Amino acid sequence: MGRYVVRRLLQMVPVFIGATLLIFLMVNVMGDPVAGLCGERQCDAATTARLKQEFGLDRPVWQQYLTYMGNVFTGDFGTAFNGQPVTELMATAFPVTARLTVVAILFEIVIGITLGVITGMRRGRPVDTGVLLATLVVISVPTFVTGLLLQLLLGVEWGWIRPSVSPDAAFGELLVPGLVLASVSLAYVTRLTRTSIAENRRSDYVRTAVAKGLPRRRVVTRHLLRNSLIPVVTFIGADIGFLMGGAIVTERIFNIHGVGYQLYQGILRQNTQTVVGFVTVLVLVFLVTNLLVDLLYAVLDPRIRYA
Amino acid sequence: MPLDAGDAGDVQVTGPRSRGERLLDVRDLRVEFRTRDGVARAVNGVSWAVDAGETLAVLGESGSGKSVTAQAVMGILDVPPGRITGGEVLFKGRDLLRMKEDERRRIRGAEMAMIFQDALSSLNPVVPVGDQLGEMFVVHRGMSRKDARARAVELMDRVRIPAARQRVGDYPHQFSGGMRQRIMIAMALALEPALIIADEPTTALDVTVQAQVMDLLAELRREYRMGLVLITHDLGVVADVADRIAVMYAGRIVESAPVHDLYRAPAHPYTRGLLDSIPRLDRKGHALHAIKGLPPNLMDIPPGCAFHPRCPAARDVCRTDVPPPHPVDEHRGSACHFWRECLHD
Amino acid sequence: MPELEPEGEIVAPGLTALPLDQAPPGAPAPVAGTTGRPRSLWSDAWRDLRRNPVFLASSLIILFLLFISLWPSAITWESPLKCDLAHAQEGSGPGHPFGYDGQGCDVYTRTVYGARTSVTVGVLATLGVAVLGSVLGGLAGFFGGAGDAVLSRITDVFFAIPVVLGGLVLLSVVTGDTVWPVIGFMVLLGWPQISRIARGSVITAKQHDYVQAARALGASSSRILLRHIAPNAVAPVIVVATIALGTYIALEATLSYLGVGLKPPTVSWGIDISAASPYVRNAPHALLWPSGALALTVLAFIMLGDAIRDALDPKLR
Numbered sequence: 024m025g026r027y028v029v030r031r032l033l034q035m036v037p038v039f040i041g042a043t044l045l046i047f048l049m050v051n052v053m054g055d056p057v058a059g060l061c062g063e064r065q066c067d068a069a070t071t072a073r074l075k076q077e078f079g080l081d082r083p084v085w086q087q088y089l090t091y092m093g094n095v096f097t098g099d100f101g102t103a104f105n106g107q108p109v110t111e112l113m114a115t116a117f118p119v120t121a122r123l124t125v126v127a128i129l130f131e132i133v134i135g136i137t138l139g140v141i142t143g144m145r146r147g148r149p150v151d152t153g154v155l156l157a158t159l160v161v162i163s164v165p166t167f168v169t170g171l172l173l174q175l176l177l178g179v180e181w182g183w184i185r186p187s188v189s190p191d192a193a194f195g196e197l198l199v200p201g202l203v204l205a206s207v208s209l210a211y212v213t214r215l216t217r218t219s220i221a222e223n224r225r226s227d228y229v230r231t232a233v234a235k236g237l238p239r240r241r242v243v244t245r246h247l248l249r250n251s252l253i254p255v256v257t258f259i260g261a262d263i264g265f266l267m268g269g270a271i272v273t274e275r276i277f278n279i280h281g282v283g284y285q286l287y288q289g290i291l292r293q294n295t296q297t298v299v300g301f302v303t304v305l306v307l308v309f310l311v312t313n314l315l316v317d318l319l320y321a322v323l324d325p326r327i328r329y330a
Numbered sequence: 331m332p333l334d335a336g337d338a339g340d341v342q343v344t345g346p347r348s349r350g351e352r353l354l355d356v357r358d359l360r361v362e363f364r365t366r367d368g369v370a371r372a373v374n375g376v377s378w379a380v381d382a383g384e385t386l387a388v389l390g391e392s393g394s395g396k397s398v399t400a401q402a403v404m405g406i407l408d409v410p411p412g413r414i415t416g417g418e419v420l421f422k423g424r425d426l427l428r429m430k431e432d433e434r435r436r437i438r439g440a441e442m443a444m445i446f447q448d449a450l451s452s453l454n455p456v457v458p459v460g461d462q463l464g465e466m467f468v469v470h471r472g473m474s475r476k477d478a479r480a481r482a483v484e485l486m487d488r489v490r491i492p493a494a495r496q497r498v499g500d501y502p503h504q505f506s507g508g509m510r511q512r513i514m515i516a517m518a519l520a521l522e523p524a525l526i527i528a529d530e531p532t533t534a535l536d537v538t539v540q541a542q543v544m545d546l547l548a549e550l551r552r553e554y555r556m557g558l559v560l561i562t563h564d565l566g567v568v569a570d571v572a573d574r575i576a577v578m579y580a581g582r583i584v585e586s587a588p589v590h591d592l593y594r595a596p597a598h599p600y601t602r603g604l605l606d607s608i609p610r611l612d613r614k615g616h617a618l619h620a621i622k623g624l625p626p627n628l629m630d631i632p633p634g635c636a637f638h639p640r641c642p643a644a645r646d647v648c649r650t651d652v653p654p655p656h657p658v659d660e661h662r663g664s665a666c667h668f669w670r671e672c673l674h675d
Numbered sequence: 676m677p678e679l680e681p682e683g684e685i686v687a688p689g690l691t692a693l694p695l696d697q698a699p700p701g702a703p704a705p706v707a708g709t710t711g712r713p714r715s716l717w718s719d720a721w722r723d724l725r726r727n728p729v730f731l732a733s734s735l736i737i738l739f740l741l742f743i744s745l746w747p748s749a750i751t752w753e754s755p756l757k758c759d760l761a762h763a764q765e766g767s768g769p770g771h772p773f774g775y776d777g778q779g780c781d782v783y784t785r786t787v788y789g790a791r792t793s794v795t796v797g798v799l800a801t802l803g804v805a806v807l808g809s810v811l812g813g814l815a816g817f818f819g820g821a822g823d824a825v826l827s828r829i830t831d832v833f834f835a836i837p838v839v840l841g842g843l844v845l846l847s848v849v850t851g852d853t854v855w856p857v858i859g860f861m862v863l864l865g866w867p868q869i870s871r872i873a874r875g876s877v878i879t880a881k882q883h884d885y886v887q888a889a890r891a892l893g894a895s896s897s898r899i900l901l902r903h904i905a906p907n908a909v910a911p912v913i914v915v916a917t918i919a920l921g922t923y924i925a926l927e928a929t930l931s932y933l934g935v936g937l938k939p940p941t942v943s944w945g946i947d948i949s950a951a952s953p954y955v956r957n958a959p960h961a962l963l964w965p966s967g968a969l970a971l972t973v974l975a976f977i978m979l980g981d982a983i984r985d986a987l988d989p990k991l992r
Contacts, residue, residue, distance in 0.1 A: 041832035049844045159981075163974035165925040167932045168948065168966045175955050175962070225408065227451035233406050234446075235517070236439030237469050245465075246454050253456070268837025272929060287933075290843050298844060306835045325501040326455055 024321070031317070035310045042306045043299070047088050050295045095303060101296030109300040112285050117304070120281035122194060123273070124266045126201025127208070131259050135209045136252070139216020143251070144243075146221045155217070158210035166269075170203040170276035187278035197279070204273040208262050215258055219251040226250075253323045260316035264309030352423075353525055353557040354403070354442075355379045359417035361395070361402050361581075363628075364410060370628040372398040374581035375417070377655075382524065385551065385558040387568040387589070389604070390578035393625050396561045399578075400527050403559075404444050405434050422524070440470045443518035445547075447530040449510035453502040459486075459513050460498030466520040485516040489546060508539035515547055525557040532567065544571065565608055569593065574661075577601050580626050580636035583655070587662035597664035597673045599641045635667070643668055720986035730982035736975035744791040753781055755788040755942045764958040776951055776961035786964050789944040792937065793972060796854050796861075797924040803862035804923075805916045808869025813908065815870070816877030817900055823874070830867035838864055839929060846935040857936050861923050872915050876908040883907070914984040921976030928969050944969040 082090075094101070100109035138158075142151040161169070177199055178186030188196045202209075223229060224247060232246040271283030278284075282301055289297030321327045361373035373395040380386045390396040401407045403419050405426065419426040421442065426434055446452040454462055463485055464478030473481070479498060486494035489512040491505075502510055511531060518526050531547060532540040548571045551558045560572060568575060569589065576586040577600065585598040596602040606619035623640040626632055632639055638648040647667055655663045658673065666672055724730045743750060758780035767774040773782035815823040841864050849856040880886060886903050894902075930936030931945025939946060944965040951961035 037828055038831045038835055041828070042835040045832060045836060046841075046844065049841070159974060159978060160970070163921065163925075163977055164966070164970040165929050165973070167929050168970065171948070171952050171955065171962060172966070175959065179956055227446060227448060228454040230406050231444075231446060231452045231517075232454070234404055234438055234444045235466060235469070236435050236437070237465065238435065241469065246457070250454065250456055265837070268840055271837075271839055271843070272933070275933065286840065287843065290847050293847075302836070302840060302844075305837060305840070309835050309837075324456055326503050 031314050043303050044088055046302045047299055050298050051084055100300035109297050116282045116285045120267055120270050123197050123201055123204060123270055123281060126197045127205035127266050130202050130205040131209050131212045135212030136216050138213040140220055143217040143220025158213050161206050161210040167272045169206050170273055173199055173203055174276060190280050200273050200277045200279060204266055204270055216255050219254055223247055223251045257316050257320050260319060261313055264312045267308055268305045351382045353380050353382045355420040357418040359402060360415045361398050362413050362415050368629040372581055372628055376583055378576045380557045380559055382557050383555045385572045387560045387572035387575045388578060389575055391563055391625050394578040395581035396578045397529050400529050400561050404527060439466060440521045441523050442525040443523045445514050445518045445528040445531045448534045449514045455502055458499045458501055463517055470521055485520055489516040507535050508543055511543050519550060522554055527559045529561045565604060580631050584665045591662055595673050597658045597669045598666045599643050599672055600637050723986040727982050729978050733975040733978040740790050740794055740972060743787055744794040747788050747791060751784045751787050753784045755785045756940055773964045774960045782961055782964050785942055785947055786968050788942040789965060792941060792943045793924045796858055796927045797920045800858045800861035800923045801916050801920040804865040804869050808866040809873040809912050812870030812873030813877045816874035830870055833867040842930045843935050852938045852941045857927055869912060872911050876911045877904055880904045880907040910987045914980050917983060918977050918980035921973040925973045
């Protein structure tokens with residue numbers, strides 16, 4: 024296992040470099056890296072030239088990338104448009120998005136798995152058809168539409184929630200945004216659980232468990248669920264990275280000051296340092312969660328062996 | 331209600347267990363499968379019985395309904411699409427098909443157990459074998475997990491798995507095919523049931539391992555004095571271990587006889603065909619006989635005798651009349667209109 | 676990637692004969708010869724699809740969408756750009772069944788015209804992604820080696836970048852009102868998904884006996900790839916591409932909502948939803964109609980993909 028982890032970590036290096044380089048190039052295409060540095064005003068030509076030299080922006084892109092990455096590894100992510108260090112923005116933004124993601128993941132686990140188990144056990148019955156149809160609808164409605172509609176209904180029409188989340192972004196306030204963020208994945212979790220349960224329900228080892236005279240409850244929990252949830256757990260694990268990167272839409276709708284919000288601001292103000300910094304961290308989160316999921320897989324399924 | 335022992339002498343609730351007592355009596359069992367393409371009649375009025383300590387072999391090609399019969403008896407049929415449409419399954423005199431599910435569950439595993447063909451897929455891949463064995467004691471006997479594990483080690487020793495104590499925590503995929511099937515056997519034996527149903531227990535194994543596993547099963551059956559229903563398509567397996575044979579074709583029993591009588595002189599053309607298709611050393615150089623044609627489509631079983639399209643001796647009556655079971659002698663029966671001719675052929 | 680330990684993979688002889696339909700273990704195997712005509716994957720799938728209400732419903736919706744994309748004026752009577760602030764936020768009235776939006780434009784007309792944009796973006800992006808992805812993935816899967824390894828790493832890189840984020844960064848500099856930058860972006864970030872699928876199914880198809888046989892008979896690589904592998908590997912690509920078409924339409928709307936996708940005067944559901952959201956309280960209809968049209972369109976493509984997959988893969992039924 025130790026050797027596998029090392030090998031995987033080594034494999035992550037080129038992917039990390041590739042992804043950050045790609046973003047670095049994209050951002051360079053995006054526009055003028057110094058544009059945001061003079062506050063709200065446009066920089067004059069002399070200042071621009073001076074700043075460009077100061078930041079090494081007159082050098083080739085690959086040199087800039089190396090310098091930037093070198094700085095990143097010493098903990099220096101550069102400066103945001105308002106003069107704040109990017110790391111400070113991260114320190115306020117990441118906990119918010121992390122909370123939002125936790126709420127979303129909890130919804131996936133509680134609602135998604137429950138619905139999946141219920142429908143998987145009653146395949147072809149009205150409950151199954153109904154839930155299946157509902158998941159299709161949820162998958163089909165883009166997140167931003169779901170968000171706007173829920174905000175309209177719960178926040179504006181019925182007044183159950185505040186339409187926009189306060190800067191503290193406590194867990195309670197994040198319930199509805201978390202549900203919105205989770206919605207599409209929730210539907211996938213339901214479908215995946217359903218398929219997995221329905222498949223395993225016909226399996227030989229479940230038949231054996233019944234033939235052993237185990238009570239139905241034990242057959243389901245000890246034998247059926249234990250096997251069926253392996254792919255579901257790995258899906259949910261891998262979803263953490265996706266949700267954090269995809270929270271931008273939800274955060275914009277509910278005015279949550281998380282990662283997506285900062286990135287959006289960074290892009291609007293063409294602040295390369297903010298954008299590259301945040302994306303770099305997101306890519307890292309994505310890669311690390313994927314590695315953890317693969318390791319988790321081995322814990323859950325003893326047949327998996329790492330070579 | 332407490333009974334006065336002196337007055338209750340004429341009421342015998344349970345008798346002593348002895349060989350010859352009827353253990354399982356399957357009567358006129360019928361099972362259907364409803365599929366998108368129609369209704370498949372898998373079992374069409376099957377009757378057979380096993381006595382305590384007896385080994386009955388149920389023989390037939392795939393699709394003859396032998397496994398479905400076993401699943402219906404065991405109560406593990408997939409419902410739907412399967413459906414039991416008639417018959418009785420008397421276990422120690424009580425009809426299993428009329429029992430409440432919970433009552434029936436307590437019998438499963440404890441009083442009648444089943445061994446499946448493919449041990450790899452029949453064992454839970456993500457649970458250590460020791461836990462799967464111990465589960466029998468935890469659920470049916472209320473033992474603690476620790477005690478149950480100790481019993482699991484004993485059982486693994488019993489079925490001669492080397493280093494049982496070290497391997498009790500291993501997973502099914504870490505064992506060889508033969509060892510896995512031994513674990514299946516251990517699981518069936520765990521609570522010393524009165525009856526074991528073994529569905530093709532050696533078919534998935536290498537030929538060399540087949541004999542070992544079969545010998546072990548026969549030995550343990552003798553030791554525990556259990557009834558055994560051996561479901562197989564392999565006549566070779568049957569000869570050594572079975573007391574009686576029931577031959578199935580298209581969801582019916584076509585012949586039932588003590589094993590030696592059946593081998594000496596079959597009373598049904600299908601049985602004869604099966605026997606002729608075994609390669610034999612003493613008939614080297616002779617062409618092997620194969621039964622011509624294919625088993626019937628269960629959604630469209632031929633009228634009359636289901637075997638008539640493949641039968642070399644079929645006559646007009648076979649195409650129209652279903653042959654009833656004829657008693658050949660007091661121990662055997664044949665569902666062939668012309669069983670006499672067949673017997674003396 | 677974790678790999679399944681192949682040790683202990685014993686295929687029981689009795690099991691190989693089982694048909695791949697839903698016959699439960701132990702159920703009687705239907706005997707061959709019940710249907711006389713030859714059956715193939717595609718003809719079987721087509722037979723199933725014709726009877727599948729989900730397929731029929733989604734096909735009808737998609738045909739209707741294609742029709743109004745080609746001839747929006749067939750069911751509308753105004754220009755989507757004809758707006759009159761005097762009617763801003765008004766509800767429905769005669770000749771204006773869906774009411775007016777915040778700019779006083781007719782919501783019905785704009786919703787109908789929005790279909791053209793969505794369908795154009797969806798179809799062109801999917802075509803681009805499918806062609807690029809299956810060529811790259813197919814070649815990598817067929818030839819393997821260093822090229823395959825490099826391609827796999829490249830797809831890893833693309834998967835690590837959140838799509839909406841990539842869209843924000845790349846499209847934020849784009850000016851002009853054409854659909855091309857959005858389509859280009861989708862092809863750029865979408866091809867790895869198809870490439871992985873195509874690679875996987877080519878590798879599977881490569882191991883089939885008939886491909887080995889063709890190779891043993893001396894068929895050339897290109898002939899094997901085109902004649903034997905491609906027809907068998909294309910099914911999963913079609914399924915994924917159909918579903919992806921729906922998600923690209925949703926992605927276009929999302930990007931437009933975020934202000935980096937399409938720009939006015941292009942008529943797009945995403946733009947209209949975004950524009951309607953600030954005054955949703957007074958004129959919810961301006962948000963609901965384009966949202967409903969968008970959801971229905973995405974739903975139709977996802978259901979179509981689902982139905983095709985079910986028909987092509989009987990095991991999943």
